[in-house]
Amino acid sequence: MAAFMTNKKTRQVYHNVLTNFLFVLPAVVIFAIFYIYPFYETFNLSLHEWNGISVDKYFVGLDNFKDLLRDKVWWSSLWHAAYITLFALTFQNILAFSLAVACDREIRMKNFYRVIFFIPPVLSEVVVGLIWRWILEANVQGGQQVGLLNHFLYTIGLNHLVNDWLSDPKTALTCIAIVHSWKGFGWGFVMFLAGLQTIDRQLYEAARVDGASPWGIFFNITIPMMVPVILVVVILTILGSMQVFILVMSMVGQGLVYYTDVPVTRILSAMHLTRQYGYACSMGVMFGLILISLSFAMKQISARMKQV
Amino acid sequence: MNQYLIKRYTRSTLIHCFLLGVALTCIIPLWWMVKSSLMTNETIFTDRSLLPTQFNFRNYFLAWTEGRFGLYLLNSVVYTVSVVVGIVFVASWAAFAFSRLQFPGKNIIFYMFVVAMMIPLPGSFVPLTVLMTRLGFISSPYSVVRQAGYILCMINVGLSLSIILLKTFFDKMPHDLEDAARIDGCSKMGIWWHVALPLARPAIAVIVIFNSLNVWNEYILAYLLLNDIPGKSTIMPLQRGLMVFAGTHNVDYPLLMAGLTIAAVPIIILYLLTQKFIIRGLAMKDSLKEGRFFKVKMDTMREAK
Numbered sequence: 218m219a220a221f222m223t224n225k226k227t228r229q230v231y232h233n234v235l236t237n238f239l240f241v242l243p244a245v246v247i248f249a250i251f252y253i254y255p256f257y258e259t260f261n262l263s264l265h266e267w268n269g270i271s272v273d274k275y276f277v278g279l280d281n282f283k284d285l286l287r288d289k290v291w292w293s294s295l296w297h298a299a300y301i302t303l304f305a306l307t308f309q310n311i312l313a314f315s316l317a318v319a320c321d322r323e324i325r326m327k328n329f330y331r332v333i334f335f336i337p338p339v340l341s342e343v344v345v346g347l348i349w350r351w352i353l354e355a356n357v358q359g360g361q362q363v364g365l366l367n368h369f370l371y372t373i374g375l376n377h378l379v380n381d382w383l384s385d386p387k388t389a390l391t392c393i394a395i396v397h398s399w400k401g402f403g404w405g406f407v408m409f410l411a412g413l414q415t416i417d418r419q420l421y422e423a424a425r426v427d428g429a430s431p432w433g434i435f436f437n438i439t440i441p442m443m444v445p446v447i448l449v450v451v452i453l454t455i456l457g458s459m460q461v462f463i464l465v466m467s468m469v470g471q472g473l474v475y476y477t478d479v480p481v482t483r484i485l486s487a488m489h490l491t492r493q494y495g496y497a498c499s500m501g502v503m504f505g506l507i508l509i510s511l512s513f514a515m516k517q518i519s520a521r522m523k524q525v
Numbered sequence: 526m527n528q529y530l531i532k533r534y535t536r537s538t539l540i541h542c543f544l545l546g547v548a549l550t551c552i553i554p555l556w557w558m559v560k561s562s563l564m565t566n567e568t569i570f571t572d573r574s575l576l577p578t579q580f581n582f583r584n585y586f587l588a589w590t591e592g593r594f595g596l597y598l599l600n601s602v603v604y605t606v607s608v609v610v611g612i613v614f615v616a617s618w619a620a621f622a623f624s625r626l627q628f629p630g631k632n633i634i635f636y637m638f639v640v641a642m643m644i645p646l647p648g649s650f651v652p653l654t655v656l657m658t659r660l661g662f663i664s665s666p667y668s669v670v671r672q673a674g675y676i677l678c679m680i681n682v683g684l685s686l687s688i689i690l691l692k693t694f695f696d697k698m699p700h701d702l703e704d705a706a707r708i709d710g711c712s713k714m715g716i717w718w719h720v721a722l723p724l725a726r727p728a729i730a731v732i733v734i735f736n737s738l739n740v741w742n743e744y745i746l747a748y749l750l751l752n753d754i755p756g757k758s759t760i761m762p763l764q765r766g767l768m769v770f771a772g773t774h775n776v777d778y779p780l781l782m783a784g785l786t787i788a789a790v791p792i793i794i795l796y797l798l799t800q801k802f803i804i805r806g807l808a809m810k811d812s813l814k815e816g817r818f819f820k821v822k823m824d825t826m827r828e829a830k
Contacts, residue, residue, distance in 0.1 A: 234629070236713065240622035243615045244684060245634060251653065251681035252641055258652035269655065316547060319540045326541075332800060333548045336555070339796045339803065341742035343764045344789050347771050348558050351778060358570040365557055368573050399550070407804060408811070452815050460647055463744050467768060484648050494651060501648010508645045512815075 263499035268492045281499035291500065294478040295507075301394045301479070302458040309398035310450060313405030318439065320406075321413040331410070334403040342400070346467025349396045353468075355381035383469050386476035393468055393477060397461055405450055412446030413439070448519040452512050459508060480504045555789070562782035569779050584783040592777075594784045596759050597766035601788075604672070604762050605740045608679040612687050612736050613729060615680060620691035621717045625703070635692070638685040642813040653678065654749045663750060668760045675750045679743065683736040690809055694728035695721060734799045735806030741792055744768070763788045 263281055265274040285291055316334065320327055337345065354364035362368040367379045382392050416439065424434050462481035469477050478486075480500065487497035553575075560577050561569055562584050572578055589595040622628070623635045657663050662674025702724070706716050722729070747765040761769065767784055770776070796803060 234627070237622055237626035237628040240618045240626060240713070240717075241628075241634060244619035244638075244688060247615065247677065247681050248638065248641070248684060250656075251678055252649075253637075255649040255651075255653040255656060256644075256646060258656070259646060259649050262652060263648075312547070316544065319544055322540075324537060324540060330544050330548055332797065333551050335800070335804070336551055336793060336796065339738060339742075339792055340789055341744065341764055341792070343742075343744050343767050344785050347767060347781065347785055348554050350771070351561065351782065352554060352557060361570055361573075363570055365573070372573075403551070404807070407807075411808075449811070449815055453811055456645060456814065460645065467771070470772070481647050484651065488651050488654070494655070497651045498648050501646060501651065504648065505644070505646040508647075 259498045259501050261498075262495050263502045265495040267494045269488070269494045270492075274495070277495070281496050282503065284496065285499055285503060290475065290478065291480075291483055293475075294480050294483045295504075297390055297477060298459045298461070298479045300390055301397055301461055302455055304391070304394035305398050305401060305454050305458040306451060308395075309402045310405050310447075310454060312398070313402045313450075314409050314447075316402070316406045317409035317413055318435075320410055331407070334406050336403070337400045338403045340400070342461075342463035343467045345396065345400050346464045349392075349399075350383065350468050353382040353392060355384065389469055389477050393461075393465055396468065397458060397464055400464070401454070401457070405454070408450050409443070409446060412443055416442045444522055445519070448515065448522070452515045452519075455511055455515065456508060459504075459511075558782050558785050558789070562779060562786050564779050566777065566779055581779075584779045585787070588780050588783040588787065592770060592780050592784055593759055594763070594766060594787050597761055597763045597784075598787060600760055601741060601762040601764075604676060604679065605737050607676050608683065608740045609733050609736050611676065611680040612683045613732060616684055616687035616732065617691055617722060617725065617729070618717065620688045620695055621721050623688070623692045624695035625716075625721075626713065635688075638688050639813065641685050642689070642810075650745060650749060653746075657750055663752060666754065668754075668757060671751060672760050675746060678746050678750065679740055682743075682746075683732075683739060686806070686810055686813065687732045687736065689813065690732060690806075691725060691728050694725050698724055730799075731802045731806045731809075734795065734802040735810075737795065738792060738803060 262274075264276060264278060266277045266281070267274040316330075320330055352365045353367075355367060356363040362371050362379065364382075366382070370376070370378045380388060382388050420438050420442070421434060424438055429437070460481060462479050462485075465477050465479055465482055481504075484497045484500045484504075487493045487500060556575070560575070563577055563579060563581050564572060565579075565581050565583075568579065623631060654663070657674050657678070660674070662671060665671050665674075698721070702720050703716050706720050711719065741762075742764065743762075744764040747762050748768070751760055751762070751765060753759050753761065759766070763784075767781070767788060770784060771781055
């Protein structure tokens with residue numbers, strides 16, 4: 218009788234656990250198929266040579282990575298991404314920070330600015346890229362500059378500056394970096410403003426009573442108090458800007474234009490143009506490792522800075 | 526005193542000039558897009574004034590019919606609605622279980638979702654495309670199947686963030702109402718539907734709005750997974766359609782600008798109506814990506830031990 222009871226009880230417990238597990242089952246199944254399997258397969262494929270169609274995959278060990286280390290196009294694409302990132306780190310973040318500092322005080326229309334600055338970040342990269350492609354357009358029709366920027370330069374008399382912005386290897390990458398920063402500064406602004414508003418106002422008042430100058434207050438209170446937020450924004454800017462690619466595709470197109478290649482467009486080209494699936498995956502793995510080590514290094518630095 | 530006031534006014538004027546200047550650079554490109562969409566193919570290259578001189582809504586009509594942007598828009602709406610509904614159901618079931626129910630491996634599974642947000646692996650769309658091809662989603666003759674493949678992938682994209690957000694919300698909710706429902710004989714499914722979900726409305730709102738924005742703006746998976754079969758109506762969403770249209774030779778710029786306006790206006794309206802939700806969702810995503818959330822959680826776990 219007792220044995221029967223426990224049996225029934227354990228059966229009930231099992232039934233209970235099973236129904237509980239049914240709640241997470243859809244999420245786990247989707248996650249396993251569409252995240253975990255591709256994640257594992259990226260590493261697996263990076264050790265193979267495969268054209269994406271044939272049944273045979275050739276195991277080549279680390280050969281893909283050896284080739285990658287010698288691939289000049291790959292390294293230049295990494296440099297392009299680094300250039301865009303450095304641009305975003307300096308120009309975009311300094312702009313965002315100064316806007317946030319300007320908005321942090323008691324001024325009118327604070328909310329208006331906040332709303333406007335965040336419009337570019339909510340637009341898609343496709344829309345942003347195509348709008349700017351139209352503004353930077355270099356065609357001339359009927360003696361008139363088609364693009365708004367060139368027309369503007371022409372009208373104010375700076376004829377020598379009129380340029381084919383996106384086809385000129387010298388300016389294309391910088392244009393992309395500027396548009397990327399245009400799209401991103403509103404996000405940095407919101408992050409910085411949220412950080413600034415957590416600073417205790419009494420600190421400012423105390424400093425003012427002690428006779429500190431506005432610049433003194435800025436450098437001795439605002440900046441030190443903002444260090445954690447600044448580090449977070451820096452890490453996220455690096456992670457975001459290194460992986461920029463839809464903007465490149467929508468502004469100059471993909472694959473054929475070597476001077477604006479970024480790592481992710483390289484991966485896409487290796488996949489679609491030359492059909493080297495294994496090679497594409499090894500790029501993905503190496504790039505992922507670079508990103509993780511960058512953010513890890515930044516976190517080490519931020520831990521150091523917090524101790525000081 | 527007078528001098529002090531002058532100083533203050535000049536300073537605030539300078540600050541406003543700076544802010545207004547930057548705000549203008551945000552608005553002018555969008556203004557130029559709308560203005561260009563109202564021009565004809567002849568006037569667009571000659572009329573450069575910033576103020577609209579003509580209101581030619583024919584482009585919108587043409588974009589809607591000939592440019593197929595009507596279909597693209599419809600597809601975008603279909604994808605956005607189905608992905609968001611899917612995410613709300615799947616994520617709230619899972620989050621409810623992670624927060625309230627007991628089963629073995631609970632913590633490990635939950636932290637898998639958290640860690641997934643932290644690891645950037647840019648190349649994983651390569652095997653994902655291979656997988657979708659093998660499963661028959663990409664080349665299926667039925668557009669419903671191809672669309673379903675894309676929807677499932679997009680549900681996965683938004684899943685981790687939504688589960689984590691909802692779980693933290695459920696964790697803070699009082700147990701009393703659930704206990705009352707249980708005593709009244711409500712099943713677990715009933716508690717989820719009648720108690721947990723209605724109470725989590727603020728968190729659900731963040732998930733719905735943030736994911737709508739993401740799906741509407743998504744491009745790369747639509748580029749890799751959605752292919753049109755000749756002779757059948759298109760299954761591409763707006764972002765993909767815009768790139769296809771912009772990729773043709775001799776781009777019809779007024780039409781493209783009308784298409785861009787069609788793609789941008791819904792998202793700007795959504796943003797203006799629901800700013801706080803979008804920023805809250807974004808802040809959550811940022812803190813996950815940067816690994817702060819994970820660290821905080823691990824610290825609290827260590828303290829509990």
